[in-house]
Amino acid sequence: MRIGLFHSTIRAEEKLLIKSANELGVEVKLYDIRKLNLDPESFKIDFDVALERSVSTTKGRHLVRFLERLNVPVLNSSDVANICEDKFLTAMVLHQAGVRQPRFAMVFEEQQAKEVINSWGGYPVVMKPTIGSWGRLISKINDEDALEAILDHKLTLGSPEQKAFFIQEFIEKPGRDIRAFVIGGRVIAAIYRDSSHWITNTARGGQASNCPITDELQVICQRSSQAVGGGILAMDLFESAQGLMINEINHTMEFRNSEQPTGVSISSEIINYCIESQNVKN
Amino acid sequence: MSNTHTCPTCDEEITLPEGTVVAELITCDECETMLEVVAGTDGLTLTEAPEIEEDWGE
Numbered sequence: 210m211r212i213g214l215f216h217s218t219i220r221a222e223e224k225l226l227i228k229s230a231n232e233l234g235v236e237v238k239l240y241d242i243r244k245l246n247l248d249p250e251s252f253k254i255d256f257d258v259a260l261e262r263s264v265s266t267t268k269g270r271h272l273v274r275f276l277e278r279l280n281v282p283v284l285n286s287s288d289v290a291n292i293c294e295d296k297f298l299t300a301m302v303l304h305q306a307g308v309r310q311p312r313f314a315m316v317f318e319e320q321q322a323k324e325v326i327n328s329w330g331g332y333p334v335v336m337k338p339t340i341g342s343w344g345r346l347i348s349k350i351n352d353e354d355a356l357e358a359i360l361d362h363k364l365t366l367g368s369p370e371q372k373a374f375f376i377q378e379f380i381e382k383p384g385r386d387i388r389a390f391v392i393g394g395r396v397i398a399a400i401y402r403d404s405s406h407w408i409t410n411t412a413r414g415g416q417a418s419n420c421p422i423t424d425e426l427q428v429i430c431q432r433s434s435q436a437v438g439g440g441i442l443a444m445d446l447f448e449s450a451q452g453l454m455i456n457e458i459n460h461t462m463e464f465r466n467s468e469q470p471t472g473v474s475i476s477s478e479i480i481n482y483c484i485e486s487q488n489v490k491n
Numbered sequence: 492m493s494n495t496h497t498c499p500t501c502d503e504e505i506t507l508p509e510g511t512v513v514a515e516l517i518t519c520d521e522c523e524t525m526l527e528v529v530a531g532t533d534g535l536t537l538t539e540a541p542e543i544e545e546d547w548g549e
Contacts, residue, residue: 216514217541218527218540219513219515219516241513
């Protein structure tokens with residue numbers, strides 16, 4: 210079994226994956242996506258399964274589509290990536306599957322933004338880009354003045370994507386949220402991310418501690434995984450008054466801060482899943 | 492081959508740990524610049540890591 214690990218810069222996560230693969234006796238071939246020629250006539254396939262670990266969503270997307278059309282098995286698949294890289298599409302897929310999540314809407318004009326927020330009972334709300342992570346460019350909007358300022362800035366930036374306003378209900382949370390690591394539909398580990406700031410990403414200073422895997426967590430994550438197509442996922446959840454709800458799903462997750470508090474080798478679980486996915490196919 | 496290098500930003504001496512691979516990210520202890528290990532003609536060298544792009548995510 211040889212895993213083709215497709216990376217851009219090698220982060221702590223890629224180092225952990227390489228180490229775990231070595232410990233499991235699995236050969237890993239490293240491919241720096243930035244240095245590749247994605248020429249279907251000359252590209253040599255020297256591995257059994259590809260693991261996409263690009264930091265850049267765009268480069269990862271092109272790579273996965275390329276490999277799949279060469280009949281190479283890739284984790285995660287382009288079907289999963291297409292859904293998870295777009296927060297609006299993810300929310301719609303979860304809605305279709307009946308998974309609990311914050312109320313959301315996509316609007317394209319200021320007046321529609323005001324209407325939808327008023328119909329939800331007012332502020333605060335959250336506005337976020339449909340693509341992106343690490344909590345970047347996510348805004349908590351506390352009143353109509355702030356809404357007008359944010360929209361004015363977005364419209365001035367000019368790109369078509371900035372003119373699509375993805376709005377989400379703001380969920381009051383107990384100073385923390387949950388990140389669950391879900392592989393093949395099963396929660397293998399979860400952390401609380403504590404922060405006094407409303408953005409709790411560990412990349413933004415949130416502190417990680419172990420979160421017990423309850424039945425409720427397992428069930429909502431399993432349903433969400435099924436909805437987006439399975440694979441290797443990280444799910445962000447809120448503990449709301451109505452119960453757990455899914456906030457976001459990531460398809461190329463970071464986990465450097467989560468192995469130690471959970472005591473779970475997430476990297477080994479990923480490598481094992483790569484092996485199992487091939488055994489199931491063959 | 493020496494595994495001691497110089498930070499391209501602050502000239503601090505940096506020793507690459509054993510097992511360092513090309514494309515790995517290293518942080519300079521002195522100036523905290525994020526550096527990328529790249530393959531040079533005479534072995535590994537260090538360069539400033541690429542800036543975060545709009546579509547970078549986890």
